[in-house]
Amino acid sequence: MSRELHAAPHVVQALGAIVGERGLLLGADMAGYEQGARYGQGQALCVVRPASVEEVQAVVRCCVAHGVPLLPQGANTGLVGASTPDASGAQVVLSTSRLRGLCDIDAANRSVTVDAGVTLQELNEKLEPHGLWFPIDLGADPTVGGMIAANTGGTRLIRYGDVRHNLLALQAVLPTPEAEVLELGRALRKDNTGPDLKQLFVGTSGAGAVITRATLEVHVRPQQSATALVVPTSDDAVLQLLQALERELGDYLSAFEGLSGHAMQAAIDHVPDLRNPFAPEPAPDFAILIELEAASSKAYTGLDLQEALNQFLQDQFEQTIENAVIGNGHELWHLRHSISEGARALGKPIAFDVSVPRSRIMAFCRAARAVVAREFPFLHVVDFGHVADGGVHFNVIWLSDAAQPYDAAVVQRLRDRIYAMVVQDYAGSYSAEHGVGPHNLAYYRRYTAPASRRLAQGLRRLTDPQQLCGTVDFGDHEAQ
Amino acid sequence: MSRELHAAPHVVQALGAIVGERGLLLGADMAGYEQGARYGQGQALCVVRPASVEEVQAVVRCCVAHGVPLLPQGANTGLVGASTPDASGAQVVLSTSRLRGLCDIDAANRSVTVDAGVTLQELNEKLEPHGLWFPIDLGADPTVGGMIAANTGGTRLIRYGDVRHNLLALQAVLPTPEAEVLELGRALRKDNTGPDLKQLFVGTSGAGAVITRATLEVHVRPQQSATALVVPTSDDAVLQLLQALERELGDYLSAFEGLSGHAMQAAIDHVPDLRNPFAPEPAPDFAILIELEAASSKAYTGLDLQEALNQFLQDQFEQTIENAVIGNGHELWHLRHSISEGARALGKPIAFDVSVPRSRIMAFCRAARAVVAREFPFLHVVDFGHVADGGVHFNVIWLSDAAQPYDAAVVQRLRDRIYAMVVQDYAGSYSAEHGVGPHNLAYYRRYTAPASRRLAQGLRRLTDPQQLCGTVDFGDHEAQ
CATH class of the missing domain: 3.30.465.10 (Uridine Diphospho-n-acetylenolpyruvylglucosamine Reductase; domain 3)
Incomplete structure (x- = not known):
């Protein structure tokens, strides 16, 4: 039995004395804190919910004194498993859910x-x-x-x-x-x-x-906004359109989201109350959701943002775009935000939260789709992303009705393949906005230079000499 | 003789071999690298100007091998003495002036x-x-x-x-x-x-x-801009005006600069070709230079930015402003950028580059002016700053014709007094945008918590174990 588990009953008791009955969760009450939003499932020693900074300090002192690992957790909505405990049963989850007075x-x-x-x-x-x-x-x-x-x-x-x-x-x-x-x-x-x-x-x-x-x-807060869902004439046109937008309406651009045809279709087919905005035509192969926002008053600017966007799009017709659905912002964003739900309905998603310089984003997506089609033809790509900032959710679905049953080794091969493309061929990142957790730590180790990992390890030791806080070790280990 | 100076001739020779004749400066050729833009004057062992990253590496290896301190220097325009060598004659200045191929x-x-x-x-x-x-x-x-x-x-x-x-x-x-x-x-x-x-x-x-x-x-790059120099009705009105601007024309606000009457007068009196924009009236006690910029095309927005600003200002009349000079942006910025020159003509400037939460900036300036008037009545305040970001150049002049001759001990007392106000009474910073150098390092030590200084020292040791690079030691020393 490890030192931690040996000390466990004593530690739990001491923590309970700090945070009180309301602040300590045990057994089945911990379920929501042990299961990650997408990845990660483990077992905590206990969950503590301190209600003040002083209580956090007392909890930390207690854990450090006993060498018990400590896992800070917010709403547990992270997507790389970094906020859920591991399987050891040794970690104390420090939930911040009661730190909300100020x-x-x-x-x-x-x-x-x-x-x-x-x-x-x-x-x-x-x-x-x-x-x-x-x-x-x-x-x-x-x-x-x-x-x-x-x-x-x-x-x-x-x-x-x-x-x-x-x-x-x-x-x-x-x-x-x-x-x-x-x-x-x-x-x-x-x-x-x-x-x-x-x-x-x-x-x-x-x-x-x-x-x-x-x-x-x-x-x-913006006083007005304008939206449109547009179909570009080509991949090259997407970047031309983005540059033209920044040149002509750059003060207002707040979103420029790419939606693949598969992504739109998944949402349309599986999310209730969602209609194809291009009906009666089918959803196109690719579309861009454009949003402009103005924090200025029409009284002084005379600006009608939707009108400005419409006129801009009209001038882009046949140059960079071949079709456009104007406004209802709420409906268009609903489509965008329904993609994940639609994708989950198709089967088991294999998520890639990657980014590349936005000048290469369309080339990357095309190449990555081709790789999946050639090397993993039984998988279904449902990609969408933030073209303006270079982020792509290049998500791949193992369809529920696929001829081949789900195979973790194949998934591993796909992950290695796509991340290698992103990092090595497209100067990109294997984690754009989800961070690093147990789910993708192997790629941190693979793609972070040893000098950087040693520096990261040194940083960690400066603030956390026993490496007790958090579940991710950014240190210098052998590449996997 | 220290180890460094003992090794010096050998090191200089080795460095010369790395960077070549054009890359090595000695003796009088070093003058421009040894004198800071505002503070700092010292003596370098030599100046090296590597022309590639590989040459930088070779220079660094040579210095580290001999334990010779190394001072990176760009254009040497810094204002806290951090880019100029100390008096030891032991430091190698590593100028980046030839690192400009890419x-x-x-x-x-x-x-x-x-x-x-x-x-x-x-x-x-x-x-x-x-x-x-x-x-x-x-x-x-x-x-x-x-x-x-x-x-x-x-x-x-x-x-x-x-x-x-x-x-x-x-x-x-x-x-x-x-x-x-x-x-x-x-x-x-x-x-x-x-x-x-x-x-x-x-x-x-x-x-x-x-x-x-x-x-x-x-x-x-913006396609149009608009400027105005306005006189607020009161200190409180300044913040009301800023908030109204962000609410009504927030997409465009690019500058909101405060100019005290003393600051404007110093520039007007001493900088050639500069006229009082309020003539024939005298310069007011305080004015704000407002600049808006739009990166959007009038073709789509129909927006005339100067007209929008003018209309906004008209609505603010008698509410927050009592006078306004519209446009010529070039002339108004020339006034703003001439304040330092004007101030230098009055005497010896004692510069304070401070910041406070912008909600308290007018209160701080008023209180600080009162402190100088009361405790240092022979000094002349020439303050100006960046109201929108909370930065204030609260500069004080020891007038050339002052009854009392310049006294470094008094200046020290003034610095202690003003910085204490900023940091302790107004939750501000003693160095807003000039950074920390030998000129203000004592205040870093005074106002940085020991835990933070220890952490900073640890960081330094991680990347620079011998503490050879740069002239500032952020470590944990006794407060001065």
């Missing part, structure tokens, strides 16, 4: 200081009366702490940036015997006073420290 | 990969034919490497962010025996594959590694 809005500074357990939706509800929002858009409702740990991007990155771009300050508890509270940064847009230490905890999947509070830059 | 533009990706020694102006000349620019605006022409080391901000941060926000990838040479080249990041907007290691070298004044190349996100 949401301090400074409207004139366009900033908010917020506890880590507040969710994106709650935050935006609090910001709305001030005409402000935190404009990260994605298909889940993560906590602020989780968004920082994953450096969430989403569909509107091209206009607003990712979480890192909007993070002004961070409070974190170090997994050391003292459980020191680090206060990194302030509610300032300009502050260059030495190394920016908060960066050590952004996009690191909860490794190295427990994020307890953050100060975020927030934005003015 | 400027590889990917227009469709809106990115550029560029050698560290290329200057901002050169970069923008290369980008212009593509309709692109790197929109950091400041009163100097730094190199790309220097801008990363300082995390340059400037006057248009509110629209485009600082250098960190626009940095996609970095190449750096580690000051280790192997002089390993780190390639950190790629030309990607979404890439979350472990800790973002390039952040370790952003805003650290050249400490820890030699930056040799970077990939930057670049932006579409």
Whole structure:
């Protein structure tokens, strides 16, 4: 029996004394904390839900004193298994779900200081009366702490940036015997006073420290928006269209999402209340969802954004586009956001959250589709993505009715093949916006230079000498 | 004699063999590299100007082998003395002035990969034919490497962010025996594959590694702009006006610069060809330079930006503003950019590059002016700044004709007083955009928590075990 499990009953008791009855979950009550949103399923020693930074410190001190590993968890919506415990039964899940007392809005500074357990939706509800929002858009409702740990991007990155771009300050508890509270940064847009230490905890999947509070830059809510779903004349035309849009309407571009025909069809066929916007024609091979947003008042600009977009598209006809469905934004976004559900209905999804320089995104997608068709002809590609920021959800489905039954070894071969293309042939990333977790750690080890891994390992040891916090080890191990 | 100086002739000879005659400067030829733009003057062992990354590596290997300290230097335009050698005569200045072969533009990706020694102006000349620019605006022409080391901000941060926000990838040479080249990041907007290691070298004044190349996100050049110089009705009105602007014309706001009456008067009195834009009335106590920029085409938006601004200002009359001078942007920016020259003509400037949450910027300026008037009545405040991002150049002049002669002890007392106000009373920063160098290192030590300094020291040791690279030590020393 390991040292951790030996000490376990004592540790659980001590943790219970810190967080109280409401703050400690055991047995079946832990189920929702042990199962990941897409990958990851394990067994926790216990789940603790501290209700204050002081309680987090006490929990951390207790775990560190007993050498018990600690896994910070927000809304557990991550997609690489980094927020769920492993199978050891030794990890304490530190849920931030009760760290949500503070949401301090400074409207004139366009900033908010917020506890880590507040969710994106709650935050935006609090910001709305001030005409402000935190404009990260994605298909889940993560906590602020989780968004920082994953450096969430989403569909509107091209206009607003990712979480890192909007993070002004961070409070974190170090997994050391003292459980020191680090206060990194302030509610300032300009502050260059030495190394920016908060960066050590952004996009690191909860490794190295427990994020307890953050100060975020927030934005003015748009007053109008315009949408269209357009069919490009060719792959080359997609980039021409994007460049033309940035040149002619660049102040407003908030989304430029690529939808493959397979992706649209999967959603149309399987999601209730969703119709083919191109009906009676079938869905095309590829379409782009364009969204513009204006944070300006028509009273001063005289601008009708939908009219401007329509006129732009009219001029693009036969140059870069051959068809277009104008507006209803809600309906078009519903189609976009239904793709994952539609894909799941077809069979077992094999997800690739990759990115390439956007100048090569269409070439990559074409080449990757060809590889699947040639080498894995029994698989079905349902790709879509964020063309403007180079992100592609190159998802592949093992169809429920495939002749060949699901085979993990084949899936492994596909993953190796696609990631190698992305990283080696297209100068891209094997994890664009989902981060690194147990699900894709092998590729971190394969594609991160040894010097970088040694540096990452050194960083981890600086803040977390026993490597107790978080489930991902970014250190220098043999490539797998 | 120290080990370094003992080894010196041998090291200089070896460095000369690496970089060749053109790449090595000695004696009087080093003058421009030894004198800082505002602070810092020292003596170098020699100046080396490697012409390739391989030469940088060889220089680093040579210095590390002999334990000789190494100081990376770009255009030497920094304002805290971090790019000039100390008085020891032991440091090798590694100038990046010949690292400028590469400027590889990917227009469709809106990115550029560029050698560290290329200057901002050169970069923008290369980008212009593509309709692109790197929109950091400041009163100097730094190199790309220097801008990363300082995390340059400037006057248009509110629209485009600082250098960190626009940095996609970095190449750096580690000051280790192997002089390993780190390639950190790629030309990607979404890439979350472990800790973002390039952040370790952003805003650290050249400490820890030699930056040799970077990939930057670049932006579409605006098609039209609008400017006005307005007089607010009160301090409170300034923030109301800023918030109204962001609500009504937020897509376009690119600058919102505060100019005190003293600042305008200093420029008007001492800079040739500059007239008082309010003539025949005298310059007001305070004015705001507003700039809007649109990257959109009038053909689609129908937007006349100056007209929109004018109409907005008209509606603000008697609410938040009491006077306004419309357009000529060139003339108004000339006034703004002439303040430093005007101030220097008055006497000896004591510069404060500080920031506070912008919601408190007017209160801070008022309080700080009152402190100077009360406690240092013989000094003259010439403050101006970037209201929209909370930055203030709260500059104070020891007038040439002051009754009391310049006294370094008084200046020290003033610095302590103002920085204490900023940091302790206004939750601000003692270095907003100039970074940390020998000039203000004492305040880093005073105002950085010991836990953060220990972490910074640990970071430094990870990449630079002998602490040879750069002149700033962010480590954990006794507060001064």
